[in-house]
Amino acid sequence: MLIKTADDKQRRLKLLEELQASPLLDRQQRQWLQDEAMRCQRGQQGERDAAHYIDHWKKDSEQHAVLHDLRFVVDGETAQIDHMVINRALHFYLFETKCFSGDVQINEQGEWTVSYPRGGRYGVPSPLEQSRRHERILDKLLTKLDITGRGGLKPSFHHVVLLHPKATIERPDEKRFDTRDVIKADMIQRWHEQYIESVGVVEVFGKLLNWHGTDTLREWAEKLARQHRPVNPLELPDFIKPRAAMATPSVGAAKSVALAPAVSAGPPAAESKTEDVASHPLYRKLVCATCQGKISYPEGKFCWNQEKRFGGLQYCREHQAGIG
Known part of the structure; x- marks a missing residue:
């Protein structure tokens, strides 16, 4: 079931484009506006593509709730989650979308590097670690909203990084650093099938103990959607x-x-x-x-x-x- 779609970013893009046309800009301001517009366009396209694959996968399922583009503020801390899928066993799948314009390399320490076609190789923050930081804030919000499992069972969280279907990913030996949760966006369904296959009997039994009704799942998802705190699209530094x-x-x-x-x-x-x-x-x-x-x-x-x-x-x- 689809609970929340992505916010409309067109107002911010229009603002950034109009300001670039102003003759009153100095060089630093013009450069910032150009870069910000490029980031917004690239990020919006990446999130739109990922949402397409996620919706195709689960939006019609009564066993799952799908929410896109969430921003939570809890005790002064902010978590921005690109896509979230919740199932009736209170499993939260957090998807972090990255639309790099270069090739991605991940080393044995879990460090990320992007190489660009025109030259240049730069380190970037790990999206997996970014998603794990979001988990901590989301977990606090779930406690505040009294979204808990049966018999005191805690929600479980799964972190997935979605890259463009045409991305090139250079991975380390999986025994040294496991990157199975870094996938191309069009591989979501296959990734989930592999995840289910890898789950042991004990975890399956635990999921059954923590199973909730469809109405409860919808209630929880709508409660979370109401906690969304969007940024002001017209806000500038x-x-x-x-x-x-x-x-x-x-x-x-x-x-x-x-x-x-x-x-x-x-x-x-x-x-x-x-x-x-x-x-x-x-x-x-x-x-x-x-x-x-x-x-x-x-x-x-x-x-x-x-x-x-x-x-x-x-x-x-x-x-x-x-x-x-």
């Missing part, structure tokens, strides 16, 4: 907000300032450029100014030593390639 708004406009200029788009009033003068960049919330921090992911000190130093190219900010290797 402080870096994109108009600096002119911080100054008090003249009476004659008040109307034009109020109608100005949420971007800077134009490229800063040479004398104030350093001061403006220094006011950026990510200035001289080991965080990529585009994707806001953590970077190494050598990556940051490389950018800081090329201030003319990177504007005094820092970027990961992937996003350095798109600047200059």
Whole structure:
């Protein structure tokens, strides 16, 4: 049964595209908007493709509840789950969708690397570990909502990473690091069949003890759907907000300032450029100014030593390639 579909992301994409057309953008703002639009488009397409395969697999099943695009906030912590399937034995399948534009390699330590066609090989955070962090927050939410199994049996969680059907995956020896839960999105049904085949008699018996009715499953899934806390699609970081708004406009200029788009009033003068960049919330921090992911000190130093190219900010290797 399909309980929740993905949120509509078109309003945010439209905003990002319209702001890019503004003549009032400086270079850093324009680059951020371009990268953010690309991330949104790629992520939305990947999640849409994965949802297609998941819906084909279980949306018509009365034994399973399907929910897409969930964002929970529990005790100040946030979990964003791309897709979730729940069965009547209180088994939660958490699917993390990744739409990399390069080839994926996973080593024996479970570390992920992506190689891109135009060159460049970069480490990325493990989606499996990301999903496991979501599990901890989801488990707290289930306790708060009193979603529990029979006889005190706890829910069980299964983590799966979905990649594009055309992705290339280089895997380690399964005896050193098991990657059976990293699959191409079109292999979901086969993956689940293999999982069922691998389950022992003890676990099957436990599932029967924890079996619930279809109405209970729907009630739980709808209760979780009501806990979804979507992000504001029009929200932008402080870096994109108009600096002119911080100054008090003249009476004659008040109307034009109020109608100005949420971007800077134009490229800063040479004398104030350093001061403006220094006011950026990510200035001289080991965080990529585009994707806001953590970077190494050598990556940051490389950018800081090329201030003319990177504007005094820092970027990961992937996003350095798109600047200059």
